[in-house]
Amino acid sequence: MTSTGGTVSETAGAVTGTGGTVVVDGLLVVRGGNEVLPGVSCSVQPGTVTGLLGPSGCGKTTLMRAIVGVQRIAGGSVQVLGMPAGSAPLRGRVGYRSQASAVYADLTVAENLRYFAAVLHAPASDVDRALADVDLAPQANQLVGSLSGGQLARVSLASALLGAPEVLVLDEPTVGLDPVLRRDLWALFHRLADAGITIFVSSHVMDEATRCNRLFLMRTGRFLAEDTPAGLLRQTGADDIETAFLRLIDAAREREGASA
């Protein structure tokens, strides 16, 4: 830590402190022979809505899988709530909504949620609460296989809201949803964060960035920036996050070109 000096991770560590609900340090992930995450570091602060933004294929899902402990990792460490990611005491304290819907198509919405609630040892009333949270109560007794894409996405999200998770890892939860619903869900995320839950949410849609307290901008397995939305605009002199992101990419490309 002392000899190597100002790497990005240490700078970020200095800003955010060593604490953090999620602390990723030098995470190395190899998938299909490629270094998908070539040693990344970041930390997610408690009670915030932290966004992970980047184009599809940049490694968002891989990072989230590492945080919930289902991704095989080749190096580095991931700590969640002070414990190694995926360790037994964390199961149930970390809610995960994977990018795949991960629900049973041949069960009804309520049957799906009741099963996951039973596994989590959550009270039965959680099912109704989660259904109301994602505005899916009218579909409770419909087979999941017959839902529309947006409804399916919401069943999946509802399953992650069961029990009493302290951390929610949500992989593109608002994809394919209409604007009203998206606004409602982001309001829900902030309500949950205000109640002390840490939300780590990914998106490849830049206009969602402004709804986050903090942002990680990612490109091909690396972080381009870690800041508040306002800080990013200030740092790049851009008017919106999309422009800011493009400027950061151009700057990164120039550095790569210079070093090549």
Add this chain to the structure above:
Amino acid sequence: MNPRITLATAGRVLRQLRHDPRTIGLLLVVPVVLVTLLRLVYDGKPQIFDRIGAPLLGVFPLITMFLVTSIATLRERTSGTLERLLTMPLAKLDLLLGYALAFGAFAVLQVAIATAVALGPLGLHVAGPAWLILVLAVANAVLGTALGLFVSAFAASEFQAVQFMPAVILPQLLLCGLLLPRGQMQTVLRWVSNALPLSYAIDGLTRVTSTPGVPGAVLADLGIVLGCIVAALGLGAATLRRRTA
């Protein structure tokens, strides 16, 4: 492991089945049709039907539960539900035993219907008690489920999963003693046969066919089948990884 989660998992698997009446119908009706066909094929030779009827009642649940389980668990892997469950406080054994319980319970119904039809209208004669056929056949069903759970780890698609049926089950069927008594096989084949779980289930059912009461040898056969179930579930647990590439 947690009995509450195991039972919730078994209930969930049965609930999935309940939403699929066609599969339920096939699982219950096909064994009855096949055992009836067998009776008709050996219409002039009831002694042959009597010899192989009970053993075959134990083969159907092995095949069907193997297929149903390997496809069901493959779906859990590909749909992401397995990954979600493994982030939750669910032990691998909760999942494996949940499946074994659910399909074992369903097999009780499947075997009871086929056995009742065989012993009643089709006039199958066995010396031993009918409930012993049920016990051995249900053990076979659970063995099928346990093997299905294990091999699904090696299947990346439904196409591959169904190919494991001829690969894993048919050799056992060829060598279990139904075609040729195991005592008459070449030495090497007999050794192989001795190492395959279905051989003991069929030995047991053959003994029930010819011997009244509950011979100790049948209980020994049953014990071996149960041991194979435990071993297959253990292998299934070993191939179920929380972390994947």
